[in-house]
Amino acid sequence: MPTVALSSSDPATLSADALVIGAVSVDGTATLLRGHGLPRSAASHLKSALETTGATAKAEEVSSFVAVPGVKAKRVLVVGLGTGTPSTAPTDPEVLRRAAGAAARTLKKEAKVVLALPTASAEGVSAVAEGAYAGGYDVRRLTSKDAPAPRIDTITVATGVDDGALAGRVEVLGAARAWCQDLVNTPPNLLYPQSFADAVTDKVRETKARITVEVMDEKALAKGGFGGILAVGQASARQPRLVTMTYKPRGAKASIALVGKGITFDSGGLCIKPAASMLTMKCDMAGAAAVAATVLAAAQLKVPVAVTGYLCLAENMLNGNAYRPSDVVTMRGGTTVEVLNTDAEGRMVMADALALASESNPDAIIDIATLTGAQMIALGNRVAAVMANDDALRETIAAIGTGAGEPMWPMPLPEDLRAALDTPNADIAHKGDQWGGMLTAGIFLSEFVGTPKGAKAEPGMPAPRIPWAHVDIAGPAWNDKAPWGHTPKGATGFGVAALLSVLETYA
Incomplete structure (x- = not known):
């Protein structure tokens, strides 16, 4: 089963197989939320990539990019949070829960995941972690072959919220x-x-x-x-x-x-x-x-x-x-x-x-x-x-x-x-x-x-x-x-x- 952790470190500096960030839809175009914490080179790269792929950032839309400059993670997933403005992050925990889950469902072999979605409260952090955990669930297949290992091994939520009991509760x-x-x-x-x-x-x-x-x-x-x-x-x-x-x-x-x-x-x-x-x-x-x-x-x-x-x-x-x-x-x-x-x-x-x-x-x-x-x-x-x-x-x-x-x-x-x-x-x-x-x-x-x-x-x-x-x-x-x-x-x-x-x- 996955382990869950909270980190106050810059998400771009965390070693991971995948980094998940959020975007909102502005006039039908995917726009990164301000305060994402990524270096300018990464933000500029993702902005161009989102425009090229025609991403809209509608709720639960997931766009995947590799080799993003200035980011230690091997892959960056941009998940849609629905209509909004670059300076207004969604506060509804259910939006965050579903977004994190949608991103987790797209992962195949990315065992270590960092989520840098807007989490200003313990409730929001819980929603992101719970969504990622639930989204990584796979049905146990009855097969003559060896069962595959769980897709996600470690879930880290990048947040300034400090709650020692929260991660343990999400795991349980x-x-x-x-x-x-x-x-x-x-x-x-x-x-x-x-x-x-x-x-x-x-x-x-x-x-x-x-x-x-x-x-x-x-x-x-x-x-x-x-x-x-x-x-x-x-x-x-x-x-x-x-x-x-x-x-x-x-x-x-x-x-x-x-x-x-x-x-x-x-x-x-x-x-x-x-x-x-x-x-x-x-x-x-x-x-x-x-x-x-x-x-x-x-x-x-x-x-x-x-x-x-x-x-x-x-x-x-x-x-x-x-x-x-x-x-x-x-x-x-x-x-x-x-x-x-x-x-x-x-x-x-x-x-x-x-x-x-x-x-x-x-x-x-x-x-x-x-x-x-x-x-x-x-x-x-x-x-x-x-x-x-x-x-x-x-x-x-x-x-x-x-x-x-x-x-x-x-x-x-x-x-x-x-x-x-x-x-x-x-x-x-x-x-x-x-x-x-x-x-x-x-x-x-x-x-x-x-x-x-x-x-x-x-x-x-x-x-x-x-x-x-x-x-x-x-x-x-x-x-x-x-x-x-x-x-x-x-x-x-x-x-x-x-x-x-x-x-x-x-x-």
């Missing part, structure tokens, strides 16, 4: 997100409930993180009354697992539960998906991967918050033992659920884990899941949806996620939609009609969030619930289009940066 976050991506990109014949659980156990042991891992197999799940996860996984030869990752630092300032959907492959069950819709269903465990990576990062950074991650792992397949539409399933805690569509399986495994998480009485519960196609219809492929039973928590998570480079949008849980889950056959149906599908899924999950210990309901009022938020990442967890910014094709690692930042706010 970058490695955690890359692990999340590796898990999501792994083929489903290799990543299934038990192998996912083994991967978590091995990673914790490898990193020597102070995390306790417990794995519940199908027998333990049956004994514990986890009817939802058992129903979803009962048709697979690879039985379900519920993995609990517990990090409890001394003097913890809060206790947070994270719940992640971990459907290692989703065929749709008896309500089988069209063939084309199955091609990306190895990513249906992206929520669980994000939770696992976040707990690991929190422990490595010694965040003073107790965190318990619940990974709901199952394979939704079909055989003679598959669960059926019209089945009534008894969940953890005793609530009965009528199944209406076996392809709405994620909420079944999540509901069991939410009930379990509630039993430990955390200060807040946050779940994350590739839950509904309706999320993509509402918000597209780059923005996640956040729903909650607590307005302040919803707004906070949406703001923190967006600030961490993972755009999120707050969505409501309208009371009138609850009636769509009424059924005469059970306590609740697990799915509503076609309208507001993302919201009714959130409403269903909210029913399994418990009451804080010691809390009492006011006369005529429902019992209070533990503060809870639901993050639907059906769109942004997977990129099946061309890479952009710091986002590669395939697994994106969405959710790790946001969840880690949320935990840090509790500290």
Whole structure:
């Protein structure tokens, strides 16, 4: 994994395989930002080269030049920052994050990279370093040949900001997100409930993180009354697992539960998906991967918050033992659920884990899941949806996620939609009609969030619930289009940066 460093030295004097600088678009022409720190000979050379190549400096455009006079780096990359003026550097961290990522994606054998993008604040430095780290990610190819070494070995951000902890945090976050991506990109014949659980156990042991891992197999799940996860996984030869990752630092300032959907492959069950819709269903465990990576990062950074991650792992397949539409399933805690569509399986495994998480009485519960196609219809492929039973928590998570480079949008849980889950056959149906599908899924999950210990309901009022938020990442967890910014094709690692930042706010 790459190492990250900060340097106050003149970027032109730093030995590197590549030096990245920024340019803005002025009347459609790439113009170097003032204060770039390059000697006059280098600036003049690059100005001429940019004009010759017709560079425009539109956002994320990358131009590459070799043998730039006065620069020690072997290659200079000029990355576009969008429309601006030579004297006005962009301050939006997301612009810097995407620019650094776009530059890193173009590198092939340049192992040592220096980034001299405008970084007047710690937030800007973090964005540049995180973008470069994420942009350098490569999918682990399964090949008979030796796997290539990582493309980027060292990331140095040229900046006047002095923050000793910043580089370390970027390294931990970058490695955690890359692990999340590796898990999501792994083929489903290799990543299934038990192998996912083994991967978590091995990673914790490898990193020597102070995390306790417990794995519940199908027998333990049956004994514990986890009817939802058992129903979803009962048709697979690879039985379900519920993995609990517990990090409890001394003097913890809060206790947070994270719940992640971990459907290692989703065929749709008896309500089988069209063939084309199955091609990306190895990513249906992206929520669980994000939770696992976040707990690991929190422990490595010694965040003073107790965190318990619940990974709901199952394979939704079909055989003679598959669960059926019209089945009534008894969940953890005793609530009965009528199944209406076996392809709405994620909420079944999540509901069991939410009930379990509630039993430990955390200060807040946050779940994350590739839950509904309706999320993509509402918000597209780059923005996640956040729903909650607590307005302040919803707004906070949406703001923190967006600030961490993972755009999120707050969505409501309208009371009138609850009636769509009424059924005469059970306590609740697990799915509503076609309208507001993302919201009714959130409403269903909210029913399994418990009451804080010691809390009492006011006369005529429902019992209070533990503060809870639901993050639907059906769109942004997977990129099946061309890479952009710091986002590669395939697994994106969405959710790790946001969840880690949320935990840090509790500290």
